[in-house]
Amino acid sequence: MAGRNGRTVRDLRRANRGAVLQRLYFDGPLSRFELGPATGLSSGSVSNVVADLIGDGLVEEAGSVDSDGGRPRTLLRVTPASGHMIGVDVGETRVRVELFDLTLTELARAERPLEQQRYEVGVIVDHVHAGITEVLATAGLAPERLLGVGIGVPGIVEHTPDRGAVVHGQTIGWDAVALESLLRSGSPLPDGVPRFIDNGARTLGQAEMWFGAGRGARNALVVLFGSGVGACLVTPEAEHGRAVEWGHLTVRVRGRRCRCGALGCLEAYAGAESLLARWREEGGRIPRGADEETALTAMLAAAYPPDGTAADPVALAVLEETAEYLGAGLSDLINLFQPERILMGGWAGLQLGARFLPAVRKHALSYALRHPAENVTIELGSLGPDAVTVGAAILPLADFFARGGRRPDPDPESPPPAWRRALRERTPR
Incomplete structure (x- = not known):
């Protein structure tokens, strides 16, 4: 009733x-x-x-x-x-899969490296399937006990009624990829286990707002600084966060070409991939065969030598310019959304950490309008490099709460149980 x-x-x-x-x-x-x-x-x-x-x-x-x-x-x-979730981070350098209990205590993890940033859809799907199989076997957990699997991915995620989650990842060459359908095909999980797919910046934001440095804030922005740049906006109207393609804000007319194909995007100057490319173009020596994380560590050590030797002036200049671009990009977010808190996360943002943040903060506040600048704090996220994976696992957890702690209803297209069929046959028509 x-x-x-x-x-x-x-x-x-x-x-x-x-x-x-x-x-x-x-x-x-x-x-x-x-x-x-x-x-x-x-x-x-x-x-x-x-x-x-x-x-x-x-x-x-x-x-x-x-x-x-x-x-x-x-x-x-x-x-x-009493419940278990899997979180998946389809990142720039690896696919990370983690199994959690209901209190988000990690029970098992698996990682699959992405060689030379291989974003072939088939490779990603195989890595996700293999990672899920591995963590379930490690923990000795039956797939049917899962509340769901959450997956954070690069790009814009469109939720469609016929194909499920479709990913528009222009920077990685994904054009309307029906990722949910592909993940269900050949999956090690039963069809009844829900899959929740969303932008990685949003899952990062969800984690920081629930358990990290964003707790208690009503208006916040969580920015992801990795190979590329993204952001998640949290407001009273969008309490679960909304992904913002911040990295493709134009910061320089007719500037450097971005991975998306446009000219002058923030990502073309502030993303770790472009940061390393600019250092290389200026004569920087990146270790042979190094992945982005190792290369960024080398660049940071060159700019800020731990042994007190002379700094690499090129590495230092590129980092300082990147800090200004990031600060200018944050000032646009401050002016547009007037958040009370901005948190910077992602593997690159956390790796540069305290060395980078003071300069970013200084430039952001100097470019922003005075009033919103006086009412915002800019800090690092507190959950570390696993935040995207944790946030992905929160997607099925939030759905579980919304259902009042009930597991998803059976697929309406599946055959009804025998007792229900017998009851229908006996009911007068």
Whole structure:
């Protein structure tokens, strides 16, 4: 039965379960008494929901605390082994696959390097399938127990009704790639396990906002600085984040050609790939056969020698110019969205770290309008290089919460169970 607002009793129960689960997840352990004010539910509703969640194995007791003059209060927490998710990061240098329990504790991981940035779709699909098989075998977990698989990818992700997630990755040569369909074909997982595919900058933003340096912010931007450059915008209207193709903002008319084919994009100056290319063009010596991460480490060591020897002036000049381009790009985000917090992550951003950030911050604030500049902080993300993978695993976790801790409904196209068919046959027509 639906109420005036269209919500059914089932919808209400699902929302109440989700509210209790999320409060225990983020703030637990908590007592039943504490859950009431935290969720806005009555004590009776809390007791019913908690009993339901304990019965489903999603919540368990976690000790007790003394109360003022009364009986000790039992503490409750989410049961870690009651659900599992896989997060996948299709990155610039490798495909990383990680298996997590419900509390996002890592249980297993697998990595597959991408030689010379090989973004052939078949190679990526094979790496993802192999990584999923490996982490499940390592943990001894049956595929059917997964709540879902989240996958962070470069490019614009379009969710279509007929082909699922379609990726438009212009910088990596992906033109409307039906990635979800390809991943389901030959997958080691049952069809009923959901796949959630989204932009890698958005999954990075999701992780930092849930568990990292973005917690508590209502308006924030999380920027991903790797081979390319991307961003995730989080506002009250887009609380789960929205990917922003920030790297393809034009910063120089008729400038350097970007990987996307356009001229003068921010990515053509600030991405790690272009940064290293500019150093090489100016005579920088990149170690033979080095991948981007190793090469960037070498460039950083040349610009800021750890032993106190003379710095490589070319490496230093390129890094300083890159800091200004990044700062100018951030100033556009500050002026457009007026965030209270900007976080810089991605393997390149974290590798350059404290050496790079002060200069980026100085340029961003000098180029931005005074008022929004005075109300923003610019810091590094706090979750490290695995943040994209963690954020990808959050995609099925968020869906699980939205369902009130219920697993996805069976595929409506699958045959109904035998008892239901028999009941239908006996029902008068």
